[in-house]
Amino acid sequence: MDILQNYLSSDQNTINPLPSQFLESESHYGIGSFSNLSERLHASLDLQRIVQVFADEVAKYVQICGVRIQTEAVTVQTERFVEGIFEHITELHINQKSVAILTYASYREFEHQDLKLLQGLQHKLTMPVFNGLQYYLLQQQTVKDHLTQLGNRAGFDEQFDLAIARTHRDGQPLTLLVIDLDNFKRANDSFGHDMGDEVLKTFAKILRRCIRRSDLAFRFGGDEFAVLLNNAEEDIAMRVAARVQALVSQNALMHQCQVSASIGSATWQLDETSKQLFRRADNALYHAKDCGKNQLKCA
Numbered sequence: 001m002d003i004l005q006n007y008l009s010s011d012q013n014t015i016n017p018l019p020s021q022f023l024e025s026e027s028h029y030g031i032g033s034f035s036n037l038s039e040r041l042h043a044s045l046d047l048q049r050i051v052q053v054f055a056d057e058v059a060k061y062v063q064i065c066g067v068r069i070q071t072e073a074v075t076v077q078t079e080r081f082v083e084g085i086f087e088h089i090t091e092l093h094i095n096q097k098s099v100a101i102l103t104y105a106s107y108r109e110f111e112h113q114d115l116k117l118l119q120g121l122q123h124k125l126t127m128p129v130f131n132g133l134q135y136y137l138l139q140q141q142t143v144k145d146h147l148t149q150l151g152n153r154a155g156f157d158e159q160f161d162l163a164i165a166r167t168h169r170d171g172q173p174l175t176l177l178v179i180d181l182d183n184f185k186r187a188n189d190s191f192g193h194d195m196g197d198e199v200l201k202t203f204a205k206i207l208r209r210c211i212r213r214s215d216l217a218f219r220f221g222g223d224e225f226a227v228l229l230n231n232a233e234e235d236i237a238m239r240v241a242a243r244v245q246a247l248v249s250q251n252a253l254m255h256q257c258q259v260s261a262s263i264g265s266a267t268w269q270l271d272e273t274s275k276q277l278f279r280r281a282d283n284a285l286y287h288a289k290d291c292g293k294n295q296l297k298c299a
């Protein structure tokens with residue numbers, strides 16, 4: 001059911017159907033209350049699903065227009081989270097350690113009995129969120145490059161296929177950049193492997209600064225990187241590449257190591273497979289290297 005729609009059309013007096021004596025007693029919040037909420041929350045390790053199940057249950061008793069869970073690693077919110085006028089923010093704890101910040105949004109002020117009820121409900125959320133978070137972190141490890149914290153090759157393969165499918169469906173342009181650092185081997189040989197690692201980490205930071213939040217950056221291994229520019233064509237690729245090359249040239253470490261970046265770019269063409277798109281971007285990269293490095297070539 002559409003929660004927001006439900007709220008907007010509801011009579012405020014019917015929003016909280018629980019009798020007041022129900023709210024007085026903690027024992028009423030035990031196992032068996034709230035339509036087996038605990039069981040339903042524990043049935044999933046997917047944080048998105050957990051927050052939705054929880055919000056759907058809360059919405060039966062309290063007028064909310066969204067629930068959000070924030071942890072250091074990830075923020076998850078109900079599908080149609082609306083920044084309500086009022087917010088109730090609280091923290092989930094295990095053994096006095098914070099697990100997540102929990103935010104309820106609403107169009108009306110939270111009343112004392114709402115807060116009491118939320119308190120009764122949300123303790124059921126703590127363990128499922130904790131488990132979901134551990135699962136999320138494990139999943140992240142398999143798709144993350146440990147040195148730079150960018151996505152790794154496996155992460156790229158996953159996201160690349162998703163991006164192509166999305167482009168197919170929505171018709172929004174997708175541009176792939178493949179990047180190879182220039183003279184990185186010499187930097188490694190002259191300044192040592194640790195300094196080489198610093199160069200890779202610095203370059204990853206530069207990449208992150210040059211792209212939008214909706215774009216994704218990856219390190220394939222060695223000094224090879226890739227970026228998926230969502231909803232972007234060649235003009236955006238040129239702007240991003242110019243930004244990357246400018247920041248690389250201004251960076252003290254990159255300058256000291258005399259490392260620059262060669263970039264190949266290709267924009268998805270109708271019915272092209274991911275392999276074909278990748279090959280075109282990679283060929284453009286080789287072209288950039290052949291033409292003297294430190295430049296962008298578009299396929």
Ligand SMILES: Nc1nc2c(ncn2[C@@H]2O[C@H](COP(=O)(O)OP(=O)(O)OP(=O)(O)O)[C@@H](O)[C@H]2O)c(=O)[nH]1
Binds near residue numbers: 185186192193195197
């Ligand atoms: N420090 C460090 N070096 C790495 C890592 N992975 C690969 N390398 C080194 O990266 C270098 C990559 O070699 P190339 O791409 O041929 O070197 P290059 O000097 O950039 O060559 P051009 O692209 O022609 O300019 C090799 O010396 C690898 O040993 C890593 O994780 N850390």
